[in-house]
Amino acid sequence: xxxxxxxxxxxxxxxxxxxxxxxxxxxxxxxxxxxxxxxxxxxxxxxxxxxxxxxxxxxxxxxxxxxxxxxxxxxxxxxxxxxxxxxxxxxxxxxxxxxxxxxxxxxxxxxxxxxxxxxxx
Amino acid sequence: xxxxxxxxxxxxxxxxxxxxxxxxxxxxxxxxxxxxxxxxxxxxxxxxxxxxxxxxxxxxxxxxxxxxxxxxxxxxxxxxxxxxxxxxxxxxxxxxxxxxxxxxxxxxxxxxxxxxxxxxx
DNA sequence: GTCAAACTACGAGATACTTCGAACTACGAG
DNA sequence: CTCGTAGTTCGAAGTATCTCGTAGTTTGAC
Numbered sequence: 001x002x003x004x005x006x007x008x009x010x011x012x013x014x015x016x017x018x019x020x021x022x023x024x025x026x027x028x029x030x031x032x033x034x035x036x037x038x039x040x041x042x043x044x045x046x047x048x049x050x051x052x053x054x055x056x057x058x059x060x061x062x063x064x065x066x067x068x069x070x071x072x073x074x075x076x077x078x079x080x081x082x083x084x085x086x087x088x089x090x091x092x093x094x095x096x097x098x099x100x101x102x103x104x105x106x107x108x109x110x111x112x113x114x115x116x117x118x119x120x121x
Numbered sequence: 122x123x124x125x126x127x128x129x130x131x132x133x134x135x136x137x138x139x140x141x142x143x144x145x146x147x148x149x150x151x152x153x154x155x156x157x158x159x160x161x162x163x164x165x166x167x168x169x170x171x172x173x174x175x176x177x178x179x180x181x182x183x184x185x186x187x188x189x190x191x192x193x194x195x196x197x198x199x200x201x202x203x204x205x206x207x208x209x210x211x212x213x214x215x216x217x218x219x220x221x222x223x224x225x226x227x228x229x230x231x232x233x234x235x236x237x238x239x240x241x242x
Numbered sequence: 243g244t245c246a247a248a249c250t251a252c253g254a255g256a257t258a259c260t261t262c263g264a265a266c267t268a269c270g271a272g
Numbered sequence: 273c274t275c276g277t278a279g280t281t282c283g284a285a286g287t288a289t290c291t292c293g294t295a296g297t298t299t300g301a302c
Binding site for chain 3: 133154180181184187191202206
Binding site: 033110 | 158
């Protein structure tokens with residue numbers, strides 16, 4: 001049940017919010033989950049798009065799917081299918097245009113917090 | 122059931138997290154609620170401490186109490202009793218020391234978003 | 243066509259969040 | 273002492289969130 005003339009290389013298409021539909025509250029909420037913050041930090045550290053599975057999170061696959069969907073639906077990441085993999089990328093440009101400096105300050109804050117003593121337990 | 126020699130001007134004391142106990146995830150979660158974000162923006166705009174009641178939020182008193190407590194318990198605001206009023210202040214210094222630039226970027230982002238077309242409905 | 247890999251969809255359980263009203267406490271004014 | 277103001281506490285209702293396992297789909301490789 002899909003449009004007959006689908007995309008050439010990629011068939012399944014995923015819905016993303018337009019830049020102007022991204023809400024600050026939703027972004028903050030998305031980043032407030034430890035697992036999702038970890039995902040965002042990993043994507044930022046990688047610099048390029050990453051598949052869902054390379055992150056190796058300590059949660060089940062279905063939970064991983066859930067978190068990536070939350071991140072996509074609130075506008076933090078973009079996702080496209082490449083073959084059997086689903087690649088994820090931070091929407092840096094959109095976030096920077098809407099909320100200048102926000103993502104960087106969150107990433108810096110997360111890094112600093114991770115380096116705080118007793119953070120590894 | 123309170124220490125006999127209580128504070129002179131203020132009797133009731135409120136628990137606040139120490140600076141090093143403030144967690145990024147908790148702060149982001151606190152700010153992700155529209156009502157609490159509104160409170161934080163008002164406190165930032167005022168610059169000085171404000172009582173709970175001057176904000177005139179479109180919610181009930183008990184809900185207001187709840188939101189202020191969330192903000193205090195996660196380290197975003199400090200609260201002290203002054204007579205019958207409870208004064209609230211942003212913990213700007215603590216937040217800036219832990220998460221440089223974060224609060225300002227959130228406040229700027231919130232202001233910008235509030236000015237976006239069709240934001241008043 | 244068959245198979246494995248990667249991801250999704252669905253339902254369910256447990257927990258957490260937001261909101262409220264009603265009854266209560268603390269404080270200052272008179 | 274009495275009263276009003278400011279805020280709290282205590283359920284409770286409704287909703288949302290996080291997590292999982294199981295079963296399914298899509299894709300590329302053989």
